[in-house]
Structures are given as C-alpha cells and as structure tokens.
Amino acid sequence: MQGSLASRFEEASTDSYTTFGLVSKWKQETKGKAVGYFPVYFPEELADSMGILPVSLQGASGGVSLDMATAHTQSFVCSISRSVFQMALQGNLEVFDGLIFSNICDVARNLSGITKRNMAKYVDYIHFPVNNSSSHAAAYLRDEYLRIGEGLANVAGTRLDAEKLRASISLHNEKRRLLRRLAALRRERPEIIPYAEWYSVIRASAVMPASEYASALASYLDEASARTSKSMDKIRVAVIGNFCEQIPVMLMKVIEDAGCYVVNDEALIGNRWLQDVRTEGDDPVLSLAEAYIGNREPLTVRFHPEVDKQEHIEAFVKSLRADGVIFCTPKFCEPALYDYMIYKAPLEKRKTPYLHLEYEESSSSFEHVRTMAETFAESILFD
Amino acid sequence: MPQPAAKLTFKDLDRAKYMQGGMIKEYFDSLTNSRANGTKVAYAFVMANPIELLKSFDFLPLYPEITSLNISYRGGAPPLITLAEEAGYSTDACGYVKMGVAATMPGASTTIGNVPGPDLLLLSYSGCQIYIHWWEQFHYQAGVPIVLLDIPYVRDFEGRVPRHDIRYVTGQLEEVIARLEKASGKRFDENRLKETVRLSAEAWDLWRQCLEMGKLRPTPFDAYFESIYYMAPITFARGSQKCVDFYRFLLEELKSRAEHGVGPTAEERYRLVFEGVPNYPFFKKFWGLFAQHNARSVASTYPKVAGLVDTGAFRLNPDKPLESLAEYMIHAYCNWNMPLRTNLIEKYVRDYKADAVILHSIKSCRSFSMGEGDMREYLAVEKGIPTLLVESDHVDPRYYSEAQMKNRVDAFFETLDLRMGAK
Ligand code: SF4
Numbered sequence: 001m002q003g004s005l006a007s008r009f010e011e012a013s014t015d016s017y018t019t020f021g022l023v024s025k026w027k028q029e030t031k032g033k034a035v036g037y038f039p040v041y042f043p044e045e046l047a048d049s050m051g052i053l054p055v056s057l058q059g060a061s062g063g064v065s066l067d068m069a070t071a072h073t074q075s076f077v078c079s080i081s082r083s084v085f086q087m088a089l090q091g092n093l094e095v096f097d098g099l100i101f102s103n104i105c106d107v108a109r110n111l112s113g114i115t116k117r118n119m120a121k122y123v124d125y126i127h128f129p130v131n132n133s134s135s136h137a138a139a140y141l142r143d144e145y146l147r148i149g150e151g152l153a154n155v156a157g158t159r160l161d162a163e164k165l166r167a168s169i170s171l172h173n174e175k176r177r178l179l180r181r182l183a184a185l186r187r188e189r190p191e192i193i194p195y196a197e198w199y200s201v202i203r204a205s206a207v208m209p210a211s212e213y214a215s216a217l218a219s220y221l222d223e224a225s226a227r228t229s230k231s232m233d234k235i236r237v238a239v240i241g242n243f244c245e246q247i248p249v250m251l252m253k254v255i256e257d258a259g260c261y262v263v264n265d266e267a268l269i270g271n272r273w274l275q276d277v278r279t280e281g282d283d284p285v286l287s288l289a290e291a292y293i294g295n296r297e298p299l300t301v302r303f304h305p306e307v308d309k310q311e312h313i314e315a316f317v318k319s320l321r322a323d324g325v326i327f328c329t330p331k332f333c334e335p336a337l338y339d340y341m342i343y344k345a346p347l348e349k350r351k352t353p354y355l356h357l358e359y360e361e362s363s364s365s366f367e368h369v370r371t372m373a374e375t376f377a378e379s380i381l382f383d
Numbered sequence: 384m385p386q387p388a389a390k391l392t393f394k395d396l397d398r399a400k401y402m403q404g405g406m407i408k409e410y411f412d413s414l415t416n417s418r419a420n421g422t423k424v425a426y427a428f429v430m431a432n433p434i435e436l437l438k439s440f441d442f443l444p445l446y447p448e449i450t451s452l453n454i455s456y457r458g459g460a461p462p463l464i465t466l467a468e469e470a471g472y473s474t475d476a477c478g479y480v481k482m483g484v485a486a487t488m489p490g491a492s493t494t495i496g497n498v499p500g501p502d503l504l505l506l507s508y509s510g511c512q513i514y515i516h517w518w519e520q521f522h523y524q525a526g527v528p529i530v531l532l533d534i535p536y537v538r539d540f541e542g543r544v545p546r547h548d549i550r551y552v553t554g555q556l557e558e559v560i561a562r563l564e565k566a567s568g569k570r571f572d573e574n575r576l577k578e579t580v581r582l583s584a585e586a587w588d589l590w591r592q593c594l595e596m597g598k599l600r601p602t603p604f605d606a607y608f609e610s611i612y613y614m615a616p617i618t619f620a621r622g623s624q625k626c627v628d629f630y631r632f633l634l635e636e637l638k639s640r641a642e643h644g645v646g647p648t649a650e651e652r653y654r655l656v657f658e659g660v661p662n663y664p665f666f667k668k669f670w671g672l673f674a675q676h677n678a679r680s681v682a683s684t685y686p687k688v689a690g691l692v693d694t695g696a697f698r699l700n701p702d703k704p705l706e707s708l709a710e711y712m713i714h715a716y717c718n719w720n721m722p723l724r725t726n727l728i729e730k731y732v733r734d735y736k737a738d739a740v741i742l743h744s745i746k747s748c749r750s751f752s753m754g755e756g757d758m759r760e761y762l763a764v765e766k767g768i769p770t771l772l773v774e775s776d777h778v779d780p781r782y783y784s785e786a787q788m789k790n791r792v793d794a795f796f797e798t799l800d801l802r803m804g805a806k
Pocket residue numbers: 078079080081104105106107108244245301330332333334335336
C-alpha cells in the first residue's frame with residue numbers, strides 16, 4: 001500500500017479501538033457531534049445528514065481491562081460487550097454525544113440498558129424488524145428511523161432534512177459500493193491483499209468520515225488493483241462468524257501462514273451489507289427502511305423469513321470457489337454458535353471441509369489454532 | 384353451639400400445587416397422544432405467545448421451555464444436553480435450546496415421555512433473541528414452517544411504547560390469522576377468539592390478585608418458589624374455564640392460609656424479592672437453602688415472564704382482542720429494558736416491604752442474566768438494599784455447586800441478621 005494511504009488507514013484503524021482522537025479532532029474542526037454505535041448495522045446516513053459523525057464501536061481488542069465491566073454484566077458474555085462497556089465506564093467514550101444499540105442479540109440489548117444507567121447521555125436502541133416479509137415491516141422501520149432521527153436531531157440541535165438525507169444516502173451508497181468492490185478484489189485476487197492490510201482498510205471505515213473514507217478507498221482500490229503479486233499454492237477459505245466481535249488480526253495471520261487465502265470474512269460486515277438505497281422518490285427515510293427490509297443477504301443477527309441460509313451457504317461457497325470454510329465464533333456468542341449448526345449441515349452433506357475455531361477479541365496465544373489450521377489446509381491440499 | 388372451625392395446617396392448604404400437577408399431567412398426556420389423535424402441535428414460547436389465537440384454530444401448543452424445565456426438574460437434563468453437544472451445540476448455548484432440540488432427536492427419551500415434534504413453529508419474538516435461533520434449528524432440521532410475530536423491545540427507559548410498535552404488532556396478528564387459517568384448514572371465528580380472550584383476562588386478573596397476596600405480613604405463600612408451580616396454568620391453559628377455576632381456587636386457598644396463619648415455612652423471618660430463572664435440577668434443594676432460614680419470597684420477577692400482569696402494563700380486552708394481545712406481548716418481563724427491570728425490583732422491595740433481594744443469575748441465559756451484576760450495583764450500592772447475586776444454571780447441573788451455594792446463602796443471612804439487628 002502507498003505510504004500515505006497506508007498510514008491514514010492505519011492511523012484511523014488504530015484510533016478506533018480505545019482512543020478516538022480523530023473523533024475529537026473532527027468535532028473540534030467541524031463543531032459537529034459524534035455518536036458511537038454498537039455493531040452490526042446502523043443507518044449512518046441518518047446521523048451524517050445532520051452533521052453527526054457516526055462511529056462504529058468495534059471493541060477494544062485487549063486494549064482495556066474488563067474488570068469493571070465484568071462486575072456489571074455476567075461472566076458468560078462475549079468480550080466486545082464487556083470492552084465497550086468498560087470503555088463507557090472508564091471514560092474512553094466521553095467524546096461521543098450519544099450511543100446507539102440495536103437488537104442483534106440479548107447481550108447487546110441488555111447492554112443498552114446498563115449503559116444508559118451508567119452514562120448520563122443520549123442512549124438509544126433500534127428495534128430492527130425481523131418479520132421482514134410482513135407488509136407492515138417497511139412502514140414500521142420508517143417510523144422507527146424517524147424516532148431515532150428525532151433523538152439524533154436533539155443531539156445535533158437540528159432537524160432531519162430530506163434533501164440532506166438524500167445526499168448522504170448517495171455518499172453512503174458510494175462508500176458501500178467501494179467496500180463491496182474491495183471485497184470482490186480480495187475474493188478474486190487474495191494474494192494481493194494480505195489480511196492485516198484488508199483489516200486496517202475496512203476497520204478505518206468505522207471511524208473516518210464517509211466522504212474522506214470513500215475517496216481514500218477509491219485511491220486504494222486503484223493502487224491495489226495494479227499490484228502484480230503471484231498467486232501461491234494455498235487453499236481458498238471463507239471465514240464465517242466474525243460479524244460482531246473482532247477476530248485478532250494475528251489469528252487470521254496464523255490461518256494465512258498455515259496455507260490459506262482468506263477470500264471472505266465478516267469483519268465490519270454492517271458497513272457494506274446494505275445494497276444501494278434508492279435516492280429517487282420523496283421519502284428517503286422509507287427508502288432507507290426498504291433497503292434494509294428487502295436485503296436478502298443473510299446476516300446472523302437479522303432474521304428474514306424468506307432467506308434460506310442453507311441454500312445460501314452452498315451457493316456462496318461455490319461462488320467464492322472456496323475449498324473450505326472456517327467458522328470463527330466469538331466465545332459466548334450464541335448467534336454465531338447457532339448459525340454454525342445451520343451452516344455446517346449442508347457443508348457436511350456436500351463434503352465441503354470445515355473447521356470450527358473459537359476466539360476472543362483479546363486472544364493472544366494461537367499455537368492451538370496454528371496446528372488446527374495447518375492440519376485443515378494440508379488435508380485439503382493433499383486430498 | 385357451633386363448633387369452632389378446626390385449625391388447618393399448611394398441608395391442608397397446599398392443594399393448588401397438586402391440582403396444578405394434575406393439569407400438567409393431563410397436558411403432557413395430550414401432547415403424547417397428539418400424533419395418535421391427529422391433533423396439530425404448534426410449538427410456542429412462554430413469553431408473549433398469543434395462545435388465544437392458537438386455541439381458536441385448535442392447535443395444541445407445546446412449549447419446549449416448559450417441557451425442558453420439567454424434564455430437568457425430574458433429573459433428565461444431562462442425557463439430552465450430551466446428545467445436543469455431541470451433535471455440535473456448544474457448552475455455552477442455552478440449555479433449554481439444547482434440551483428442546485435433543486428431545487425430538489431420533490433415539491431420545493425423556494423423563495416426561497415422548498415429546499412430539501412441531502407441525503408449526505409460532506415464533507413470538509419478545510424478550511429473547513435466542514427464540515429466533517432456536518426455532519431456526521427446528522425449521523432447518525425438519526422443514527417446519529415458522530409463523531412469526533416480531534414484538535419490538537420496550538426500549539424507552541421510561542417505559543413508553545411508541546404507537547408504531549402497536550400498529551406493527553397488531554398488523555402482524557392479522558397476517559398471522561391468515562397463515563393459521565391456511566395451516567389449520569379452519570376459518571377464523573372472531574367470536575371464539577373474543578371468548579378465549581375474555582377467559583384469559585379473567586384468569587390474569589385472578590392471578591394478579593394471588594400475586595399481590597405477597598404484600599401481607601406474613602406472606603401466605605412463597606412468591607418465587609411456589610409461584611413457579613402456580614404460574615404454569617396461566618402459560619399453557621390460559622383461555623379456558625379450567626384455568627380460571629384454578630386461579631379462583633388458588634386465591635381462596637391463599638386467603639385461607641392467611642386466615643389460619645400458615646405458610647410455606649414455620650415462620651416468616653425474612654421477606655425476599657427474587658429475580659432470575661430458578662435452578663430446576665436442584666429446585667427443592669435450592670429452595671431449602673432459603674426456607675431453612677425461614678425466608679419467604681414476597682415478590683419475584685420470573686413468574687411474570689408470561690406477562691407483567693401486576694404492573695398494569697396490559698389488560699386483555701375481548702372487545703379489542705388483537706390490540707390488547709399486542710400490548711400483552713410487548714410487556715413480557717424480559718422484553719423490558721434493564722433500567723425498567725431494575726426499577727421494578729426496587730418497587731417490589733418498597734411495595735412488598737422486603738428485607739433483601741436475591742439475584743439468581745443463570746449461565747446459559749443472557750436474556751435474563753446479562754446485566755444482573757449492574758442490578759446488584761444499583762440495588763446494593765446506590766439504594767442500600769441487601770442484595771445477593773449467585774450464579775448457576777437453569778437446567779445444566781454441571782454449573783451448580785451445592786456446598787458453595789450454601790455457603791454464600793448462609794453468609795448472606797448472617798450479614799442480613801446483623802443488619803436487621805435481629806440477632
Ligand atoms: S459478539 Fe455475539 S453475543 Fe456478543 S454482542 Fe456481538 S452478536 Fe452479541
């Protein structure tokens with residue numbers, strides 16, 4: 001990666017764990033506000049259109065101790081919920097004017113409440129519909145977005161404006177398109193984008209303002225596409241399960257070093273999951289809601305009655321030309337653990353090799369993983 | 384001269400529990416015989432299920448939470464949990480899910496007999512996200528259709544429910560009626576629904592009166608441990624005359640207990656508020672840890688999972704069956720956000736004049752337990768209410784250490800004694 005681009009992504013990525021210095025700087029420069037949101041998906045356009053910087057809180061990955069948080073939560077919960085809560089308790093999130101959660105799981109749901117009780121600021125919670133085939137779902141989500149919009153408007157001291165929202169939707173459509181192009185490039189030519197680099201580029205999307213990020217990403221894509229690294233004799237694997245708590249980059253490096261190209265994973269999936277939102281029509285809030293309701297791409301934390309996850313995984317593995325699947329599930333993350341059961345059945349039927357690994361965002365010892373990943377890669381290579 | 388009324392003992396006034404046991408047995412028999420009778424079985428959840436609708440279409444509801452807890456109560460959890468874990472379910476997954484899935488696996492046998500698989504999966508998504516993942520397991524394993532009711536979480540910290548939530552739930556109920564018509568091959572009969580809702584409303588009201596008997600000093604019943612028996616009919620038999628009769632009988636029995644000065648312990652030394660799902664494999668032992676100190680629960684949250692009837696948050700109305708069902712489904716206990724749940728516990732302490740709070744946190748249920756540490760902080764540190772937080776599991780005996788639990792509970796009562804100056 002070109003020096004200056006690399007350092008911009010790297011700086012933003014590093015800042016998005018515990019420090020959020022770029023957020024403070026942005027607020028000072030623009031006199032704007034900032035909200036932090038807990039994964040997985042948040043309609044950033046709503047905030048952005050009101051001059052609020054939306055920042056995705058992806059956990060501290062070992063950057064803070066979890067002692068205070070654990071006393072308030074429960075011992076048997078994932079690490080991202082605890083590290084975000086620890087940061088809320090000890091002041092790392094002071095820069096944010098509000099925090100937003102949503103119904104991805106029971107942990108995140110209860111986290112919204114205990115965060116509210118411990119923080120004197122705007123805390124809200126979006127109930128995204130799961131009955132996405134109901135004829136009432138889009139209208140419901142539109143009203144829910146309007147409710148959230150009101151909360152954000154109070155934070156910003158402004159009002160939700162249709163024109164500004166449309167402009168922000170266009171910008172975010174562009175950002176998502178670029179992110180999907182990046183995912184496609186890695187899928188096609190994994191040898192030119194090592195995981196650590198991919199991660200720093202996408203992690204930067206958690207914290208950089210959308211317009212700045214989109215133009216940096218466009219330049220990065222030009223630069224990366226022109227690379228000429230040669231493909232090596234490695235197996236192609238899809239990593240599934242890291243849609244919320246972040247996998248330690250070192251763990252992915254261990255998988256790569258064991259002889260795998262990671263052609264797909266779910267890190268920061270919420271930032272590219274939505275397809276294009278319509279910008280025509282006179283109700284952009286409804287368009288934003290419809291894009292959510294209509295999206296058929298499975299997401300573990302969102303149920304859609306018309307999506308067949310088992311059909312999807314078969315087609316997906318085929319489209320990726322993946323030789324195998326590695327399920328990486330965060331410790332204590334029940335949604336990931338149940339989807340693992342759903343996804344593994346058709347893989348077994350089709351004799352697609354898979355491996356299941358568990359991680360915590362702060363894990364730092366990977367010897368066990370190394371052995372498992374090497375055995376997995378070898379068994380496929382020499383099959 | 385009229386004879387003075389004979390003094391009745393606790394045993395004489397503990398008949399409702401057995402009546403409830405009979406109802407459960409009858410219910411389980413109907414489940415066992417459902418296949419032979421050609422009755423369609425609809426799986427449903429305890430929280431927020433519109434049983435009234437299912438009944439209107441002659442579906443027999445089966446609650447895997449209830450079957451799992453009963454199997455577990457009778458010591459049958461370990462083989463089912465092992466079966467599920469061997470299939471790939473994690474040790475960290477909810478025990479109910481593992482037991483529910485394993486109970487219908489080929490070769491499974493349970494301590495309550497044969498558990499029929501589902502013909503339909505009614506997914507009332509309220510209070511627990513795992514509900515979705517659980518039904519998906521059945522859906523993908525056996526191709527059973529899911530009929531979904533998405534119930535928005537009560538996310539406002541003051542407890543306000545936006546109008547769009549009610550519209551959304553009511554709208555879905557109308558859609559569900561059409562799906563149930565198709566699945567059952569029966570036409571929807573609104574009058575039948577209204578009658579079922581009327582009977583439900585009557586039972587809810589009697590149950591509320593029973594629960595409020597805990598305000599008496601001494602309380603004539605244990606509002607946690609005994610309520611766990613008493614809450615069963617409101618869950619599975621709601622909408623029937625039998626259910627109404629049960630709660631009428633219970634209310635009379637509790638009044639008689641109060642009159643005769645009897646209760647579940649020799650005396651009432653401590654008044655407790657309980658939060659959390661009980662520990663079913665060791666239910667009686669766990670109860671004994673408190674009963675031996677003559678502690679009685681005066682109020683608790685768990686029996687409200689099926690509906691927060693004592694808060695006035697909902698009232699079923701036969702004239703507005705769908706809208707009132709929507710309100711009922713929204714106000715399931717775990718569908719309330721944590722500050723609301725915590726405030727409710729604090730209110731119970733005040734209204735029921737309790738001495739302490741016991742939080743029983745269970746390992747494999749994040750819906751209940753995530754954030755119970757924060758509840759303790761609030762109640763104990765900010766409000767100065769003696770609060771004990773203990774951890775085990777609702778079904779998995781591997782997470783219960785009897786000696787450790789006993790030590791914690793005994794030590795708590797010792798300090799409570801000091802605090803109450805009762806020594
Ligand atoms: S990692 Fe899993 S359990 Fe934890 S907050 Fe995310 S989705 Fe919920």
